Amino acid sequence: MTTATRRAGWAVAAAGVLWLAAWLGARALIVRAPLPQADALVVLAGADSYLERTHQAARVFRAGVVPLVLLTDDRQQAGWSEREQRNPYFVEGAVRELQRQGVPAEAIRILPDRVATTYDEAVALRRESSERRFTRLLIVTSAYHSRRALLIFRRVLSPIRVEVGVDPAEPGQQTPRPGVWMFTPRGWRDVAEEYLKLVFYAVRYR
Numbered sequence: 001m002t003t004a005t006r007r008a009g010w011a012v013a014a015a016g017v018l019w020l021a022a023w024l025g026a027r028a029l030i031v032r033a034p035l036p037q038a039d040a041l042v043v044l045a046g047a048d049s050y051l052e053r054t055h056q057a058a059r060v061f062r063a064g065v066v067p068l069v070l071l072t073d074d075r076q077q078a079g080w081s082e083r084e085q086r087n088p089y090f091v092e093g094a095v096r097e098l099q100r101q102g103v104p105a106e107a108i109r110i111l112p113d114r115v116a117t118t119y120d121e122a123v124a125l126r127r128e129s130s131e132r133r134f135t136r137l138l139i140v141t142s143a144y145h146s147r148r149a150l151l152i153f154r155r156v157l158s159p160i161r162v163e164v165g166v167d168p169a170e171p172g173q174q175t176p177r178p179g180v181w182m183f184t185p186r187g188w189r190d191v192a193e194e195y196l197k198l199v200f201y202a203v204r205y206r
Contacts, residue, residue, distance in 0.1 A: 019182070026178035026191045029144040029198075034065075035165035039134040041066040043098075044121055044141040044149060045074040047090045048186075049174050054094050056169035057140045058101030066138060069103055070128065071095065071110045072121045118149055119205060122156035129162050139166040142175050144190045148198045152205055 043050075043057045057069055071094055077087040091110055098108055113124040125137060137157070141149045146168035153164045171177050181187025 019179075022182045022191075023178050025195070026144065026181050029147050029191065029194055030168060030171075030178075031147045031150055032167060033150060033165040034167050035136055035138050035163070036065070038066045038136040038138040038165065039132070040068040040070050041138045041140055042070045042072065042121075042125055043094060044118070044139065044145070045072045045076070045091065045115060046142060046145075047074070047076040047078070049142045049169075050090050050094045051097060052169040052173040052175060053140055053142060054097040055101060055173070056167065058098055058103050060138065060140065060167055061098075061103050061107070062101075067107065069098060069108050070125070071108065072115045072124060073110055073113075074116060075114050118145075118152050118201070119156070122153045125153065126156050126160060126162075129157065130160055134162055136163045137165070139164060141166070141168055142190070143168045143171040144175065144194050148194065148201055151198075152201055155205055 041057055041060055043053050046053060060066060061069055071091055073089070073091045076090050078090055078093060079087065081088050095105075095108055095110070099105060111124050111128060113120070113127070115121045115124055128134070129137065137153070139146075139149055139153055146166050150164065150166045153166075157164055169175070175190055176184050176187040181191045
């Protein structure tokens with residue numbers, strides 16, 4: 001075996017180890033804690049992920065797990081709509097997509113609070129839960145956001161005795177899959193940056 005061949009072999013082995021570590025790192029961010037029944041399902045805001053989140057929420061709703069779908073609103077606007085002659089809000093698109101997927105309008109509610117962070121969303125849900133006396137909530141978000149979302153929602157809602165579960169959207173529609181995230185700019189934001197956010201939230205909101 002020549003030196004060049006050995007080096008090529010080591011390079012291939014190193015690339016394989018790095019790929020495996022990246023795949024495991026992505027998978028570690030994904031958690032599922034489904035509930036058999038819940039008072040409401042909460043679709044977390046996300047301008048570039050609202051399609052996969054609303055599709056997952058509609059699947060859960062159609063399965064009869066929840067009677068109500070709540071949407072948090074970050075007030076982010078989409079591009080110009082010729083039909084509407086304005087820049088519609090992404091939350092409006094989420095409502096339309098839920099209805100297109102079979103969720104009736106009367107089962108959809110947009111929370112009034114403007115949110116900017118996952119913590120804001122949890123606080124908004126704590127207020128809503130107190131007013132409506134919810135005892136079980138199911139969170140729907142993107143896959144790599146699920147661990148952090150479950151962490152912060154449980155911390156914020158446990159004092160008022162609300163049980164929280166999470167049923168994230170499968171990666172692959174808008175979010176890159178665990179095996180290929182490292183090859184896309186969005187993957188580095190969704191996975192690599194998520195670890196930084198997870199550490200920050202774990203320290204900031206412990």
